[in-house]
Amino acid sequence: MNHHITLVVNGVVREASVPARRLLSDCLRHDLGLTGTHVGCEHGVCGACTVLLDGEPVRSCLTFAVTVDGREITTVEGLATGGELSPVQRAFAECHGLQCGFCTPGFLCTATAFLRDNPAPDDEEVLEAISGNLCRCTGYQNIIKAVHRAAEIQAEEAG
Amino acid sequence: MSERREPAREHVTGVFGKRVQRREDARLITGRGRFLDDLGGNALAAAFVRSPHAHARIRDIDVAAALDVDGLVAIYTWEDLPGVLAEPLPLLIPHPALTHGRTAYPLAREVVRHVGEPVVMVVARDRYVAEDACSLIEVDYEILKPVVGVEEAAQAAHLVHEDVPGNVAAHMVQEVPAPDGRSAREAIEAAPHTLAFRLDIERSACTPLEGKGVYARWDADDESLRVYSSTQTSTSVRMAIAAKLGLPLPKVEVIAPDVGGGFGVKIVHPWPEEILVPWAARLLDREIKWTEDRREHFISSAHERAQVQYVRVGFDDDGRVLGLDVNILHDNGAYTPYGIIVPIVTSTQLLGPYKIGAYRVEFSSIYTNTVQVTPYRGAGRPQGVFCMERTMDRIAAHLGRDRTDVRAANFIQPDEFPYDQGMTFQDGRPLIYDSGDYPESLRMLKELIGWDSFPAMRDQAAAEGRRIGIGVGCYVEGTGVGPYEGGHVQVTSDGRVHVSTGLTSQGQGHETVFAQIVATELGVPFEKVSVVTGDTRRFGYAVGTFASRAAVVSGNAIALACRKVREKALRIAADALEADPRDLEITDGVVHVVGAPSASIPLSTIAVLSNPLRYAFDDETRRATQFASAPSPDRPPVSEGEEPGLEGRDYYSPIRSTFASGMHAAIVETDPLTAEIKILRYAVVHDCGKLINPMIVEGQIHGGVAQGVGGALYEKMVYDQHGQLLNASFMDFLMPYATEVPRIETTHLETPSPLNPLGVKGAGEAGVIPVSAVIAAAIEDAEGIPIDRMPISPSDLHALRLAR
Known part of the structure; x- marks a missing residue:
């Protein structure tokens, strides 16, 4: 049996008819065509599928789509505003914070929420913030650099 | 091929050697990357029943219970595989010391030799349904003694392959x-x-964050197959598919889309799924996709x-x-x-x-x-x-x-x-x-x-x-x-430079570094250069990405191809400017006489001149038509030994x-x-x-x-x-x-x-x-x-x- 759900994804009202067992990650990717959210393990460890649910990072592979009916979701496709890349997106490119790019959407969503809550983090806080996301390519050094750089860009633009 | 003994060029100008930001990032940071599972939104899904035992003989496979699953399309076992598809997978790199090389069947035949070996392929409406069907298929196994641990295996109390004495594949x-x-x-x-x-x-x-995956589209009208695979070698996957499916090579194209890391595991090919999915897509005349999940990657890759x-x-x-x-x-x-x-x-x-x-x-x-x-x-x-x-x-x-x-x-x-x-x-x-x-x-x-x-x-x-x-x-x-890689470089009449090489990318930034090579070798703006890798439609001859070889082998092939293009551009420009080609330089996509910048001609115009036309479709091409230009009436529009177009192809074989x-x-x-x-x-x-x-x-x-x-x-x-x-x-x-x-x-x-x-x-x-x-x-x-x-x-x- 399918369930009718309504989600607000990246500011747009989206409707879907999904079985109860459909993961949010699959719903976003396959029902709504938003393939920017990636699935790396489907058991909640790698963090590639991280999206923002009412602003908070969640693992969309551990969330059933039917449980978020009516909620607001931001995916990597929604991070840029009006065609302008967000500070986090710009910083990742500037600092070479990605290689294959598969884990990147999860890092971008995680870092976006983190820097909203903590706009001037220290080294330990940045490390802690991204320590739930796996990357097999970069060795994290440039991701850490990118999060710091994003904080800088954010501050520059706010100032 | 070009002369190899040319001294290394000094790249004192241009973007070679610079910390240039990556080309790839724009799409990857906005969710516009195209990884295997991002393609084929309407494709059927394949899933596999895999052996739960390390060593067992298959007595029987009973699919009856799965047949009632709503959305099931097909179930295949080894017995369904025709011709060479039923044979063991290729032994890719034979060696005289490998006296007892053994490879698996695409679907297990009689014996399974590790947990995770594929036994049955299911095709269904979506992955959820395919896995439902898999769970209802009963495989009856006679469990054999597993051989685990290399020292235990070397003692050979039990054998992994009955016909391999001592469990020794090779001794050297x-x-x-x-x-x-x-x-x-x-x-x-x-x-x-x-x-x-x-x-x-x-x-x-290796455990790349993206596992393997294959997506196949059969075009019944054209009798051709297009396969996307998360592979480190699209050219060789293509040859393997053509051989295993008995298709003419030109009717098969293989594309490595964005690949979420490889680290070696994706150089192995053809994986069972890389030939089974295209085979079933053709048989059923339906698009089919298989995306490896994490557990599958652990137990059935490498x-x-x-x-x-x-x-x-x-x-x-x-x-x-x-x-x-x-x-x-x-x-x-x-x-x-x-x-x-x-x-x-x-x-x-x-x-x-x-x-x-x-x-x-x-x-x-x-x-x-x-x-x-x-x-x-x-x-x-x-x-x-x-x-x-x-x-x-x-x-x-x-x-x-x-x-x-x-x-x-x-x-x-x-x-x-x-x-x-x-x-x-x-x-x-x-x-x-x-x-x-x-x-x-x-x-x-x-x-x-x-x-x-x-x-x-x-x-x-x-x-x-x-x-x-x-x-x-x-x-x-x-x-x-080696053995080699190739590069193709084409300048079109809009001044853009299109580059392709056959080897694939898994995050190394090839689109960026190859563009740096081209911008420097050719003297064109970096922004004008675009690079395609791992697409057999663009470049059919290649080996693959492994052994830290892309920059060396493809990078040099592309540089050599650029030198051909450059030579041709200078020749045409010399004619047009009535100058000696040795006095010409290319800067920012414009050929000019050294010391006389006003005597110049852009590469875009040279691209037009290099391709004599009968038909004009815009202002640029009008300049190349037969009445607009003034070719010498005593020689053909395309001189002997020349080809139309401002492009070059070359190979580097170390x-x-x-x-x-x-x-x-x-x-x-x-x-x-x-x-x-x-x-x-x-x-x-x-x-x-x-x-x-x-x-x-x-x-x-x-x-x-x-x-x-x-x-x-x-x-x-x-x-x-x-x-x-x-x-x-x-x-x-x-x-x-x-x-x-x-x-x-x-x-x-x-x-x-x-x-x-x-x-x-x-x-x-x-x-x-x-x-x-x-x-x-x-x-x-x-x-x-x-x-x-x-x-x-x-x-x-x-x-x-x-x-x-």
């Missing part, structure tokens, strides 16, 4: 005598000092690393090695589709930057009922370097000498290149190092890590009740192996590999109570010849070191005695997070390769190679306990302390 001995003709064993016997010991390295795996090494070494009072004798037991898992590349690489690259008096290496490649072993970044080198560097440290300890002095005493010197190690490398060519400067590399490393001031640091730490140690590791890496090198050092702290191991500093001196983009090279090093840290401290595949992989998830297989990887300090040394026009060497694998050796050395230094086995966990270290 290579001997390099001393200059005086003595064998390694004789040299060791006669040496003033000898040591013998055993080393163990556990299994690990692993690497596991070896047991027995070492004997003889040396003099200065620590100079007089003879080295290494016997390796290599666990190749259940099948050998990739031949014996890994143990061959271990055997040869073990020698590192050293002159070994006499060398004997013997390996046995052994079957076990576990996932097959094929190259993982480093491809046998981490094991070889672990062996050699642990040996150097043991020699130093025995003699009471500084560990770096012992290494320096054995180094090949800068004036000894090319240096012939007297062996045959993995490409069948002589193991001759082309260039390097190992003493300088070591000097830089000691300075970077502060080797000479470390004793003071240790004393201070000790005064605070802390235990720290320092370790060093050196390696030489054969990169850029005479042999080019040898990159590097040295790493680490300072670790071990907790006296908990045995926790923390890397305090990690330093890298890296030499990959000329750098095309230092930012990207450093990124490669960072990623490699991180994988090395995983292999040194966290990652191992834990099989029980039944052949069950106990940690087949990211919960239990401990890949490093940001919290586990130290900051990596990097310095570059550039000894250009004399073998190729760009002077480059490969960089992709380097970072991972010496890490286990370095960390082992540093822990040993901190603890004063010999470290012979990697990875090492706090529990392992605690056990070693208790056993001391």
Whole structure:
């Protein structure tokens, strides 16, 4: 049996008819065509599928789509505003914070929420913030650099 | 092909060598990347019933219960496979020493030999339904004795393959005598000092964040097949599909879309799914996609690393090695589709930057009922370097000498290149190092890590009740192996430059570095250049991405193709400007006379002139039509030996590999109570010849070191005695997070390769190679306990302390 759900994804009202067992990650990717959210393990460890649910990072592979009916979701496709890349997106490119790019959407969503809550983090806080996301390519050094750089860009633009 | 002996160009201008930001990022940071599972939104899904047993005979497969599943489309077993598709998968790299190579069937026939081997393929409306059907299929197995652990397998109480005696796939001995003709064993016997010991390295795996995947579209009207695969070699997958499906090669195209990491596992091909999915897509005339899940990747792709090494070494009072004798037991898992590349690489690259008096290496490649072993970044080198560097440290300890002095005493010197190690490398060519400067590399490393001031640091730490140690590791890496790659460069009348090469990308930034090469070689703006890799529609001849070869082999092929284009452009421009081609230069996409900038013609116009037209469709092309231009009436519009269009194609086929090198050092702290191991500093001196983009090279090093840290401290595949992989998830297989990887300090040394026009060497694998050796050395230094086995966990270290 399918369930009718309504989600607000990246500011747009989206409707879907999904079985109860459909993961949010699959719903976003396959029902709504938003393939920017990636699935790396489907058991909640790698963090590639991280999206923002009412602003908070969640693992969309551990969330059933039917449980978020009516909620607001931001995916990597929604991070840029009006065609302008967000500070986090710009910083990742500037600092070479990605290689294959598969884990990147999860890092971008995680870092976006983190820097909203903590706009001037220290080294330990940045490390802690991204320590739930796996990357097999970069060795994290440039991701850490990118999060710091994003904080800088954010501050520059706010100032 | 072009003349190879042209001297390396000096890239003093242009973007070659610059920290240019990556082309790839714009789409990847906005969710517009196109990975395998992002394609084919309407395709049917394939899923597989895989063996739950390590070794069993299939008595019966009962699909009856699955047939009622709503949305089921098809179920296939081995018996359904026609013709050559029913034969075992190819043995990709045969070798005379691989006397008993064995490969799996695409779907198991009669016997399964590891947990995860595919037995049944199901095609259904979506993946959920396909898995529902899989769960209802009953396979009746007669369980056979599993063979687990390489030493147990070598005793051969039970066999993995009934027709492979002793479980031995391959046995190989290579001997390099001393200059005086003595064998390694004789040299060791006669040496003033000898040591013998055993080393163990556990299994690990590539584990890219994106698993494998295949998506096939059959076009019944055109009788053609388009296949997307998350592969490291689209050209070879294409040939394999055409052969297995009996299709004409031009009717099959294979595209590697954005690929979410490879690290070696995706060079193996064709995976069962890579031929089964296209076969079923054609049979059913429906689009079909298979996306590997994480557990499938753990139990049915490939692993690497596991070896047991027995070492004997003889040396003099200065620590100079007089003879080295290494016997390796290599666990190749259940099948050998990739031949014996890994143990061959271990055997040869073990020698590192050293002159070994006499060398004997013997390996046995052994079957076990576990996932097959094929190259993982480093491809046998981490094991070889672990062996050699642990040996150097043991020699130093025995003699009471500084560990770096012992290494320096054995180094090949800068004036000894090319240096012939007297062996045959993995490409069948002589193991001759082309260039390097190992003493300088070591000097830089000691300075970077502060080797000479470390004793003071240790004393201070000790005064605070802390235990720290320092370790060093050196390696030489054969990169850029042949046989060849090609490049195609086309300038179109809009001034854009379109570049393609056949090898594939998995995050290395090829679109960026190849564009840097083209912008520099051709004298065009970087922004005008676009690069396509791994798409057989654009370039059909290629080998693939592995062995740190893309920059070397494709990079040089593209540079050579650019030189052809440049030559043609200058010829046409010389005609148009009535100038001598030798007086012409290309800057910012405009050909001009040196010293007379007003006499110029843009490449876009040359592209128009190079292609004589009958029909005009815009202002530019009007200039190339037959009445607009004034060709000489006594020669044809396209001169003999010329082709229309401003484009060039060339290939680079290296005479042999080019040898990159590097040295790493680490300072670790071990907790006296908990045995926790923390890397305090990690330093890298890296030499990959000329750098095309230092930012990207450093990124490669960072990623490699991180994988090395995983292999040194966290990652191992834990099989029980039944052949069950106990940690087949990211919960239990401990890949490093940001919290586990130290900051990596990097310095570059550039000894250009004399073998190729760009002077480059490969960089992709380097970072991972010496890490286990370095960390082992540093822990040993901190603890004063010999470290012979990697990875090492706090529990392992605690056990070693208790056993001391």
